[in-house]
Amino acid sequence: MTSEVLIVEDRGPIRVITLNRPERGNSLDARLGKALLETVRETAHSHSVRAVLLTGAGRSFCSGDDIAGVLALTGAEDLSTAAADESGQFYYPLICSALRAAPQPVVAAINGTVAGAGLEIACAADLRLCSDTARFGVKVLSIGHAGCAALLPRVIGWPRATELFLTSRWMDAAETHRIGLVSSVHAETELVPHALALAADLARSATGAIGCYKSFRAQTEHQSADQAVLSQQQLHETVLANVDDASEGPRARIERRQPRFTGR
Numbered sequence: 001m002t003s004e005v006l007i008v009e010d011r012g013p014i015r016v017i018t019l020n021r022p023e024r025g026n027s028l029d030a031r032l033g034k035a036l037l038e039t040v041r042e043t044a045h046s047h048s049v050r051a052v053l054l055t056g057a058g059r060s061f062c063s064g065d066d067i068a069g070v071l072a073l074t075g076a077e078d079l080s081t082a083a084a085d086e087s088g089q090f091y092y093p094l095i096c097s098a099l100r101a102a103p104q105p106v107v108a109a110i111n112g113t114v115a116g117a118g119l120e121i122a123c124a125a126d127l128r129l130c131s132d133t134a135r136f137g138v139k140v141l142s143i144g145h146a147g148c149a150a151l152l153p154r155v156i157g158w159p160r161a162t163e164l165f166l167t168s169r170w171m172d173a174a175e176t177h178r179i180g181l182v183s184s185v186h187a188e189t190e191l192v193p194h195a196l197a198l199a200a201d202l203a204r205s206a207t208g209a210i211g212c213y214k215s216f217r218a219q220t221e222h223q224s225a226d227q228a229v230l231s232q233q234q235l236h237e238t239v240l241a242n243v244d245d246a247s248e249g250p251r252a253r254i255e256r257r258q259p260r261f262t263g264r
Contacts, residue, residue, distance in 0.1 A: 006035040007057070013050035013203040013263075014196065015043055015104075022058025027066040028083040028117060033091025037098060044102040050203040050263045052102065053195055054125060055109040064116025064139065065092065083117070092117035096124035096151060100218065103211025105202040109195035110182065115139040116147060123151035126214070127198065128182045131191045135170045136181065142168040154221075156181050206245035207263040212238050 007018040017039055019026035026032070043049050056062055065083045084090050099106050099121070108125035115137045122128055130136075138161075140147040146165070153161040156179050164171070173185045186194050202210070216235045220228040239246050245261045252259035 003031070003035045005029075005032040006039060008039055010049065011196070012200075013048065014053055014199045015046070015049045015051075016053045016055070016196075017043075019054075019056040019062055022056070022060065024066060025060040025063030025113060026056040026058070026118070027060075027063045028091055029066040030083060030085075030091075033083045033095070034085070037091055037095050040095060040098040040102060043104065044098065049104055050207045051199040052099075052104050052106045053109060053192075053199045054099075054106060054121075055192060055195070056111055058112070060113040060118075061108070061110040061134070062115075062118025062121055063113050064118045065090070067143070090117070092121060093150070096120055099124040100214070103214065104207060105199075105210050107195050107199050107202070109191050110134050110136075111188070111191055119148055120151045123155045123181075129184050129186060129191060129195050129198070130173050130176060130182045131188045132173050132185050133188055134173045134176070134185075136176050137168065137170045138164045139168050141165055203263075204261065206243065206249060206259075206261045208243040208245055209239055212243060 005019075005021050007016075007020050009016045009018075017036070019032060019036065021027060021029070021032055028036075040052075043052060083092065085094075105127070106125040108122045108128045110122055110128060110130035112131065112133065113135055114122050116139050119136060119138065138148040138152070148161065148165060152164070160179060171179075171181075173182070176182045177185050184194070212235060216231070216238075220231055223231060244264045245259070248261060249259050
């Protein structure tokens with residue numbers, strides 16, 4: 001599964017996916033977009049992978065779509081460079097949807113610059129950690145485009161997302177932590193070890209229940225609060241009917257021992 005532009009490594013039940021175009025800020029071109037989408041979709045169907053860690057090589061997490069690819073869609077450059085499939089659909093929305101739909105918990109270890117489409121991909125992860133040198137920006141208005149209006153506002157709210165779009169300014173790690181875009185900030189050398197430890201904790205948990213939670217989250221995003229509360233009964237019934245760990249957890253609590261979750 002590893003390719004020139006994407007490194008995929010399984011560390012026990014954790015799949016580490018590393019974007020590997022450091023010379024281009026890990027920006028998405030057709031090769032990286034396709035490789036990442038195919039890997040996320042394949043991972044979603046893997047019974048052996050119980051958590052996913054997504055990060056970037058070099059000094060960037062993902063700086064967005066490759067500018068050459070953006071120009072390609074305007075007819076200004078060779079279409080083969082575009083970060084889009086044969087139908088002309090951008091890869092990054094497909095990648096975001098695949099990450100959100102994957103039953104495994106997804107941790108983004110944001111090691112450096114993240115912008116544009118890369119910021120939406122980061123927001124598609126379930127948890128985000130960053131290095132103390134990371135910087136975040138929408139940046140699309142600076143090249144005459146619009147974007148980061150789908151997932152970023154769901155994480156930080158419309159007012160902040162709009163301000164970032166209109167100003168095209170960078171946020172540092174401290175600000176992103178303060179507004180809840182990331183859950184923690186770490187020294188560069190400590191980021192991946194911390195992210196791996198978090199992924200390992202998640203992999204040991206009742207990951208089948210996590211998959212049900214993610215599915216329920218998507219189902220209720222557009223429901224009213226009252227509808228969502230009523231729908232939650234369906235979530236409980238789904239977990240009880242389909243997650244073996246739902247009986248192991250209470251049994252372990254009664255027996256006063258650590259649960260032995262299988263992820264099923």
